[in-house]
Amino acid sequence: MLDTNLKNQLQAYLEKLVQPIELAASLDDSAKSAELEELLTEIASLSDKIILVRRDDEARKPSFAINRVGTDVSVRFAGIPLGHEFTSLVLALLQVGGHPSKAAAETIEQVRDLDGDFRFETYFSLSCQNCPDVVQALNLMSVLNPRIQHVAIDGALYQGEVEARQVMSVPTVFLNGELFDQGRMSLEQIVAKLDVGASAREAEKIKAKDAFDMLVVGGGPAGAAAAIYAARKGIRTGVVAERFGGQVLDTMSIENFISVSYTEGPKLGTALEQHVHDYDVDVMDLQRAETLVPASDATGGLVEVQLANGATVKSRAVVLSTGARWRQMNVPGENEYRNKGVAYCPHCDGPLFKGKRVAVIGGGNSGVEAAIDLAGLASHVTLIEFDSQLRADDVLQRKLRSLPNVDIIVSAQTTEVLGDGQKVSALVYKDRVGGDMHTLELEGVFVQIGLLPNTEWLKGTLELTPRGEIVIDDRGQTSLQGVFAAGDATTVPYKQIVIAMGAGSTAALAAFDHLIRTSAPTAVAA
The missing domain is CATH 3.50.50.60 (FAD/NAD(P)-binding domain)
Structure with a gap:
């Protein structure tokens, strides 16, 4: 699964392990479980301080825990942390294995002094560049403080959970079963939110x-x-x-x-x-x-x-x-359904809309690039541009127009985002030429209209x-x-x-x- 260069790099990092760790896998008969087992087997082969065990007692399969042998120190991933999360995996291996963090000493002390029991769950996507900071921060916190637990969950792999918990933006963090926060957060921001006197x-x-x-x-x-x-x-x-x-x-x-x-x-x-x-x-x-x-x-x-x-x-x-x-549309429903179908980062949140109908607002480079990326995930993409023509570079426009599941609507003014109270269900726009109003039934709206x-x-x-x-x-x-x-x-x-x-x-x-x-x-x- 890992190429030779990546294996060699990982093996060099794993030489920094101070304490023995175990990879405890919870698997089923799915292809993804087989893929995860292959990854964990390769990792375990790279260090004599790592052992791989099978424990199928977790509800989420595939998943695995990284445990410091003989202690309560543990970090869990539900899914296969590759892509942007591969760095999170490497850091978790090192930190559970006793390699010190580079976080500020003052912040580390704050984490250790937090009083309470904290059970965090973070939903991420492998294409999200904002998610690793959150995953890595909460992983480190669970290593530093035994009363903190964390599981990082691939939302694309656990879509049933995502839909049941109305997760429509990543990263989304739950604390003790309740929504804690959404979006990019640093270790210091999370700690400050928990430490009320900070x-x-x-x-x-x-x-x-x-x-x-x-x-x-x-x-x-x-x-x-x-x-x-x-x-x-x-x-x-x-x-x-x-x-x-x-x-x-x-x-x-x-x-x-x-x-x-x-x-x-x-x-x-x-x-x-x-x-x-x-x-x-x-x-x-x-x-x-x-x-x-x-x-x-x-x-x-x-x-x-x-x-x-x-x-x-x-x-x-x-x-x-x-x-x-990012500039907002400032139309009814936008704020109400922010992170409930209204999104501003197609790379982060796009995987949560796999197989769904979405719209992209904005015909500049950002909007057209977003529509191209989303076309590979969503069942259908509608790009809506206020002007009479797209403003993106010609090479991007040609690519966009070549995609079979994309519609382009110009001279259109978005007037409202509709929903059922929980998530987006439609978008209303006005034809700026004829004045007619139109309603698009969809599940996601990605706003890309400038700064x-x-x-x-x-x-x-x-x-x-x-x-x-x-x-x-x-x-x-x-x-x-x-x-x-x-x-x-x-x-x-x-x-x-x-x-x-x-x-x-x-x-x-x-x-x-x-x-x-x-x-x-x-x-x-x-």
């Missing part, structure tokens, strides 16, 4: 920090570049990020990042964070900025950023790089365009002295990763130039 403790730490020379708000490509360029100047640099990596984390494949033929969003997001941590940068993750206070005599000449947890961060210069998010800048919190503070973009000049300067901006949240004409990185670098250099022209930096390196 936010207040973090706010107190932030309040005690001295003012920065440069504060970057946002941890995407623009923010990471700005932080690195600022730190290299030897000045005191901080980053406030609601989610380090930003929208890059939701991107499946990246093929236009110059000098890198192919990468994936989560991988790039991790690399950005690691690069920032190579420098002396104070990263305050999981912090949402709520108010920007311009420099004045009242603030001591410092710009202030007030956070949702009540803390305030001060700095002599600020670079705003808050990025953007919306994350700048609502800045309204009334600095100059924004009618679309909410931060107005900047060619140096990244905003309408406020000492405040700069970069990336998808600004008036930069093209929203691309490589452009955001360049813009973040430009803004940081311009902000540094502002600092040295106004007064000497407080902490210039020798």
